[in-house]
Amino acid sequence: MDIGIDLGGTNIAIGLVDDQGHIIYKDSVPTNASRHYSEIIRDMFYLSEKVVQDAGYQLKDINTVGVGSPGIPDKEKGMILYANNLNFYNVPLKEEIQKMMNLPIFIDNDANCAAYAEAMVGAAKDVASSVTITLGTGIGSGVIIDNQIYSGFKGAGGELGHIVIQIGGEQCTCGRKGCWERYGSATALILQTKKAAKENPQSVIHELVNGNLDKINGKTAFDANWRWN
Ligand SMILES: [Zn+2]
Incomplete structure (x- = not known):
C-alpha cells in the first residue's frame, strides 16, 4: 500500500492506494498556499497520518509516498526548484517529508504524475x-x-x-x-466570461452573480448556457 499526495495551489489531496493502483481512501485539506513551506509540509504529514488511520491502517503498512507538486522539480534531489502558485523556491520537499515519515519518497511535477x-x-x-x-x-x-x-x-x-x-x-x-x-485554462475562461458579460449588459450572467462580476467562476458560463437553453 502506498500514499499519493496531490499538492495543489488550492487543496492538498491525499489518497491511500492499494497494490493494484486503486484509491481505497482519500481526504483533503486547504493548502493556504501563502504560508511558509514548512507549514504546508506539516499539513501534508498530518493528513497522510489521518488518511492511513481513518482507513484502518498504520504508517508501518505503507511502502512508499509519491508527491505530485506544481512547478519544476529536481527529481534526483527531491526538491521543488520553483512553483509560482505556491511561493516555492528551492524547497527540499523530500527531505522535509522524510523527517516526519521515514519512508521512500518520490516527487515529480503534478501533471507528470497524472500522466x-x-x-x-x-x-x-x-x-x-x-x-x-x-x-x-x-x-x-x-x-x-x-x-x-x-x-x-x-x-x-x-x-x-x-x-x-x-x-x-x-x-x-x-x-x-x-x-x-x-485561452484554455479555467483562469482564462473566467477572464473571457467577465469580458463578455461587460460587453453584454443584457446577459443572464449578470443575474447569476447578482450584478457582481467578481463572483464569476469557472462554472458561471456553463450555468448561463444551461439557463439560456
Ligand atoms: Zn506562457
Missing part, C-alpha cells in the same frame, strides 16, 4: 505512449513515451500549456504572449 497514472492504470493503460492534459488554474501536461515520463530539458519538456497559439496574443505569466494557457 503516469493514466498510463499505468487509467485511460492510457493499453498504449505505450500518451499525452495527458490537466485543465485547472493553468494548463498542465505530461508526456509518456514507451511507458516512461518524458521530462525533457530542465524538466520542462512537457509544458504544453506554454505553447504559443496566438502570436502577439494575451500576456502570459511565463513572460511570453499568446500561450495556450491564456
Whole structure:
C-alpha cells in the first residue's frame, strides 16, 4: 500500500492506494498556499497520518509516498526548484517529508504524475505512449513515451500549456504572449466570461452573480448556457 499526495495551489489531496493502483481512501485539506513551506509540509504529514488511520491502517503498512507538486522539480534531489502558485523556491520537499515519515519518497511535477497514472492504470493503460492534459488554474501536461515520463530539458519538456497559439496574443505569466494557457485554462475562461458579460449588459450572467462580476467562476458560463437553453 502506498500514499499519493496531490499538492495543489488550492487543496492538498491525499489518497491511500492499494497494490493494484486503486484509491481505497482519500481526504483533503486547504493548502493556504501563502504560508511558509514548512507549514504546508506539516499539513501534508498530518493528513497522510489521518488518511492511513481513518482507513484502518498504520504508517508501518505503507511502502512508499509519491508527491505530485506544481512547478519544476529536481527529481534526483527531491526538491521543488520553483512553483509560482505556491511561493516555492528551492524547497527540499523530500527531505522535509522524510523527517516526519521515514519512508521512500518520490516527487515529480503534478501533471507528470497524472500522466503516469493514466498510463499505468487509467485511460492510457493499453498504449505505450500518451499525452495527458490537466485543465485547472493553468494548463498542465505530461508526456509518456514507451511507458516512461518524458521530462525533457530542465524538466520542462512537457509544458504544453506554454505553447504559443496566438502570436502577439494575451500576456502570459511565463513572460511570453499568446500561450495556450491564456485561452484554455479555467483562469482564462473566467477572464473571457467577465469580458463578455461587460460587453453584454443584457446577459443572464449578470443575474447569476447578482450584478457582481467578481463572483464569476469557472462554472458561471456553463450555468448561463444551461439557463439560456
Ligand atoms: Zn506562457
